[in-house]
Amino acid sequence: MSEPTKYDLTGQKGVDAFLNLPEGAKITLLNGAVGEITANPHDGGFVLVKWLEHQDSSKLGEEEYVFFNEVREAVS
Numbered sequence: 753m754s755e756p757t758k759y760d761l762t763g764q765k766g767v768d769a770f771l772n773l774p775e776g777a778k779i780t781l782l783n784g785a786v787g788e789i790t791a792n793p794h795d796g797g798f799v800l801v802k803w804l805e806h807q808d809s810s811k812l813g814e815e816e817y818v819f820f821n822e823v824r825e826a827v828s
Contacts, residue, residue, distance in 0.1 A: 758825065759773060761820075775789050780826075781823060787801030787806075797819060798820065801817075
C-alpha cells in the first residue's frame with residue numbers, strides 16, 4: 753500500500769495545489785473539522801466538502817462549501 757499524497761498548500765505553489773485538489777481528497781480545517789472533497793470547481797477559491805468529523809455532530813454527512821483560507825492540510 754502506498755503512502756497517501758499530502759498536498760503543500762503554502763506559498764505560491766499552494767494556490768495551484770488547492771486549485772487541483774481531487775474529489776475524494778480529505779481535508780482538515782483550522783478548527784479541526786475533517787471532510788472529503790465531493791466537488792472542486794477548480795477556481796482556487798473553494799471546494800465542496802462532505803463532513804466526516806465536525807465539532808457540531810449534526811453536520812456529519814452534510815455537504816458545505818469550504819474556502820481555501822480555512823484549510824490546514826489535504827491528503828488523498
